[in-house]
Amino acid sequence: MTETSELCRLDRRKRAVVEAARALFIEQGFERTTLGDIVDRAGGSLATLYKVFGNKDGLLEAVVFEKAVSGADIIDSSVAGGGSPAQILHRIAEDLHAYFLDPEVVSLVRIVIGRSISDRDFVRRFFERTATRTQSALTTVLSVWQAEGVAMHGEPEALAEIFLDLIVSDLHAEAISHGLGLRHSSDRLRARTEFFLTGAKITDR
Amino acid sequence: MTETSELCRLDRRKRAVVEAARALFIEQGFERTTLGDIVDRAGGSLATLYKVFGNKDGLLEAVVFEKAVSGADIIDSSVAGGGSPAQILHRIAEDLHAYFLDPEVVSLVRIVIGRSISDRDFVRRFFERTATRTQSALTTVLSVWQAEGVAMHGEPEALAEIFLDLIVSDLHAEAISHGLGLRHSSDRLRARTEFFLTGAKITDR
DNA sequence: GCAAGGGTGTAATCACTATTACACCTTCGC
DNA sequence: GCGAAGGTGTAATAGTGATTACACCCTTGC
Numbered sequence: 149m150t151e152t153s154e155l156c157r158l159d160r161r162k163r164a165v166v167e168a169a170r171a172l173f174i175e176q177g178f179e180r181t182t183l184g185d186i187v188d189r190a191g192g193s194l195a196t197l198y199k200v201f202g203n204k205d206g207l208l209e210a211v212v213f214e215k216a217v218s219g220a221d222i223i224d225s226s227v228a229g230g231g232s233p234a235q236i237l238h239r240i241a242e243d244l245h246a247y248f249l250d251p252e253v254v255s256l257v258r259i260v261i262g263r264s265i266s267d268r269d270f271v272r273r274f275f276e277r278t279a280t281r282t283q284s285a286l287t288t289v290l291s292v293w294q295a296e297g298v299a300m301h302g303e304p305e306a307l308a309e310i311f312l313d314l315i316v317s318d319l320h321a322e323a324i325s326h327g328l329g330l331r332h333s334s335d336r337l338r339a340r341t342e343f344f345l346t347g348a349k350i351t352d353r
Numbered sequence: 354m355t356e357t358s359e360l361c362r363l364d365r366r367k368r369a370v371v372e373a374a375r376a377l378f379i380e381q382g383f384e385r386t387t388l389g390d391i392v393d394r395a396g397g398s399l400a401t402l403y404k405v406f407g408n409k410d411g412l413l414e415a416v417v418f419e420k421a422v423s424g425a426d427i428i429d430s431s432v433a434g435g436g437s438p439a440q441i442l443h444r445i446a447e448d449l450h451a452y453f454l455d456p457e458v459v460s461l462v463r464i465v466i467g468r469s470i471s472d473r474d475f476v477r478r479f480f481e482r483t484a485t486r487t488q489s490a491l492t493t494v495l496s497v498w499q500a501e502g503v504a505m506h507g508e509p510e511a512l513a514e515i516f517l518d519l520i521v522s523d524l525h526a527e528a529i530s531h532g533l534g535l536r537h538s539s540d541r542l543r544a545r546t547e548f549f550l551t552g553a554k555i556t557d558r
Numbered sequence: 559g560c561a562a563g564g565g566t567g568t569a570a571t572c573a574c575t576a577t578t579a580c581a582c583c584t585t586c587g588c
Numbered sequence: 589g590c591g592a593a594g595g596t597g598t599a600a601t602a603g604t605g606a607t608t609a610c611a612c613c614c615t616t617g618c
Binding site: 176177179180255257258259260261262264265266271272275279301302306310313314317320321323324325336339340343344346347348349 | 381382384385460462463464465466467469470471476477480484506507511515518519522525526528529530541544545548549551552553554
């Protein structure tokens with residue numbers, strides 16, 4: 149079987165459908181988007197969509213998990229940049245914030261929350277791949293610092309949780325309030341990271 | 354109010370419908386609850402429901418805004434209890450937390466978020482009555498303390514925001530993750546309040 | 559008691575949309 | 589070119605559920 153050509157065609161179709169679906173879900177929400185809308189936008193046919201994704205829920209799954217990236221990679225690469233704990237935390241804060249406030253991510257989160265009422269398992273899998281993993285990555289970073297002799301007040305896990313709450317809370321707020329006049333300036337972010345450093349009694353050097 | 358007799362019949366009906374609707378919305382979500390379900394549970398008739406609430410959206414509005422209490426009252430009564438700033442903040446934290454983690458409140462928030470995609474105005478009004486008002490109440494409290502000479506590091510408004518993020522973030526997490534193994538112990542709450550006091554450099558007398 | 563008007567129960571209406579079925583094309587290896 | 593395998597377009601199917609219409613039954617003020 150020379151599947152390359154087969155997969156290629158199918159794959160292109162798949163991708164086009166997922167992309168159209170994502171755009172429409174973000175724009176109008178999951179329930180309000182009809183499969184007809186999606187096919188109109190993506191081209192192709194309803195029959196193919198059903199063959200590939202099974203049903204509408206399967207399509208949502210494909211859309212969501214394509215974008216469900218954990219912040220762990222962001223944290224790791226921020227750490228790799230080197231510097232003092234304070235410098236690294238400032239960098240992590242900025243990078244995470246930028247990622248989590250990406251409008252597409254926010255919209256997807258909003259959709260996932262909406263579905264959480266009827267499908268708990270779905271939302272569990274989503275957050276295991278995103279929030280949970282991000283938190284353990286940060287916990288690890290703090291633990292390592294602690295082992296290296298960096299002074300800090302509190303358990304790494306609890307501190308990681310607090311830090312993420314301070315930084316990512318804007319994602320929650322955005323997802324919840326739909327951009328209700330939040331100011332997420334760079335200064336504000338720096339101030340919060342400083343607040344964290346003070347609260348955790350992490351002294352730079 | 355001597356109108357009891359007149360209002361009584363209609364009012365009783367109204368209340369029964371709102372109550373049934375709330376229970377069902379919380380249980381199954383807004384979209385999955387049919388007006389038939391509600392009438393079955395509340396008694397009465399579909400015709401009355403339409404006469405009183407106009408349509409399904411009107412009913413949701415009635416349900417949500419009945420429970421949309423701001424945390425401002427909670428804050429005010431915590432303050433009225435007296436004590437040092439630290440003591441008061443600990444009390445506020447506990448009371449707010451208890452209120453915001455009430456399963457009914459969490460479920461309603463989840464529903465509101467779900468609707469936010471299609472109806473921004475609705476969610477705006479909801480959060481203006483709840484979160485926004487809570488935050489200004491706390492800002493006022495901190496400002497007063499500051500004026501009275503309590504040392505603190507940072508603007509009252511920014512600090513109020515941070516405090517609420519630290520304390521109420523569990524509401525977000527609950528609403529978002531649908532109770533994905535969160536531990537919200539009393540110790541954890543106290544630790545976070547302590548963290549806040551340290552970060553804000555508020556010294557207790 | 560008794561009309562009148564509000565409340566009730568039921569049965570349409572009406573629109574919508576996921577899902578399936580099916581008969582026609584396209585592509586692609588040969 | 590050719591013949592499948594797979595893709596496409598369109599038209600059912602089918603279930604749902606908001607909304608409306610309407611004919612009945614209470615309550616209630618007289």
